[in-house]
Amino acid sequence: MGVTTQTGEKASYLATEKHITLPVTVINGKSDGPVLLLTAGIHGDEFPSMYALQQLQQNLDPNAMSGVLVVLHLANLDGFHSNRIALNPKDEKNLNREFPGSADGTPTEQIAELLTREFIGKADFLIDMHSGSANQTLLNHVYSPFVGDDELDALTFEFAKATGMQHIVLYGDRPRDPNNSISYPNTAMTRGKPGLTTEIGHLAQSDEESVAKALEVARNAMYFLKMLPEKPKPHPEPIIYETIKYPKSSKTGFFKASVVIGDKVTTGQNIGTVTDYFGNLVESLKSPVDGTVMMVNQMPAIKDGQSVMAIGVEISE
Structure with a gap:
């Protein structure tokens, strides 16, 4: 330059x-x-x-x-x-x-x-x-x-x-x-x-x-x-990951995670909830994989189709 x-x-x-x-x-x-x-x-x-x-x-x-x-x-x-x-x-x-x-x-x-x-x-x-x-x-x-x-x-x-x-x-x-x-x-x-x-x-x-x-x-x-x-x-x-999965909400409202970064999660485990604007539960989010929580969205505002966190999947032997 x-x-x-x-x-x-x-x-x-x-x-x-x-x-x-x-x-x-x-x-x-x-x-x-x-x-x-x-x-x-x-x-x-x-x-x-x-x-x-x-x-x-x-x-x-x-x-x-x-x-x-x-x-x-x-x-x-x-x-x-x-x-x-x-x-x-x-x-x-x-x-x-x-x-x-x-x-x-x-x-x-x-x-x-x-x-x-x-x-x-x-x-x-x-x-x-x-x-x-x-x-x-x-x-x-x-x-x-x-x-x-x-x-x-x-x-x-x-x-x-x-x-x-x-x-x-x-x-x-x-x-x-x-x-x-x-x-x-x-x-x-x-x-x-x-x-x-x-x-x-x-x-x-x-x-x-x-x-x-x-x-x-x-x-x-x-x-x-x-x-x-x-x-x-x-x-x-070192821990090697072969992929990262991004679970998404299918509802619009308030998101609250039930896990924190570094947590190990299993397939089907509860990872968070979505409530509507009135505080009513509209969705319980489940982990799609066994893995490690790499990132969590900390803002409550969530829309249909928006990812809520990142879960790393360790490479298989």
């Missing part, structure tokens, strides 16, 4: 193109190595990784580093300043559903095109760092996508394990067409580049524990890629 960062230098700046402004740090290590892209704020209400990446860039010495670290501190600046859950107020679109974007499209589509061209286009590895929104409690986890390329999928899974996160979700539901890649990390995957999604923290909080965990993930990624001299610290007891 018109800025050159020399070998052994660090630069933090507001990168601009047309009507788009993005806060970026580039740290160009003294020695050769890969280009790692770490991104926060695809959704502007998910804060822990934003603080973690600020701390990371402030404490890295390019002369002690190999490769290039590109930090995109906040991809959805308008959503951040408008306090919006997930969306960009300029066009009411979710940036993580608009890739690879369009240079002539809506504001969100233009950001997606820019991220595809200028950021993913120059990266070798990507981590898209998220958290639970203001309306969600969430069990920390990492998505390890697969796209049917055995070598790429295996490398991506090793990358996911190296983050140190315990809960790893195998994820193959995104399109495999680079021209209809939909999400940010899938855009990297469809271009042959490992792309993870981390989910750390929730409820629009920026607690120290979640910030520290996001920072640990970022550092572990750099260790894995030999950009820093230490070794990554995988979780000693």
Whole structure:
């Protein structure tokens, strides 16, 4: 985006193109190595990784580093300043559903095109760092996508394990067409580049524990890629999930969960209720699978067809 960062230098700046402004740090290590892209704020209400990446860039010495670290501190600046859950107020679109974007499209589509061209286009590895929104409690986890390329999928899974996160979700539901890649990390995957999604923290909080965990993930990624001299610290007891199920309400009214994140549930177990506007029970929701509760909707407002939580299903032996 018109800025050159020399070998052994660090630069933090507001990168601009047309009507788009993005806060970026580039740290160009003294020695050769890969280009790692770490991104926060695809959704502007998910804060822990934003603080973690600020701390990371402030404490890295390019002369002690190999490769290039590109930090995109906040991809959805308008959503951040408008306090919006997930969306960009300029066009009411979710940036993580608009890739690879369009240079002539809506504001969100233009950001997606820019991220595809200028950021993913120059990266070798990507981590898209998220958290639970203001309306969600969430069990920390990492998505390890697969796209049917055995070598790429295996490398991506090793990358996911190296983050140190315990809960790893195998994820193959995104399109495999680079021209209809939909999400940010899938855009990297469809271009042959490992792309993870981390989910750390929730409820629009920026607690120290979640910030520290996001920072640990970022550092572990750099260790894995030999950009820093230490070794990554995988979780000693990783739990691998083969899918996530999203039970839905068939009624409109007030939802209240009867489980919390981390709970083990069995098929047919009660997981929550829906009452009408007068407090009358209209639906008892049951788990469709045996699994672990990964996310719970904490807002009572629910509509027919809306999901109420996420349940991870562990991979079978």
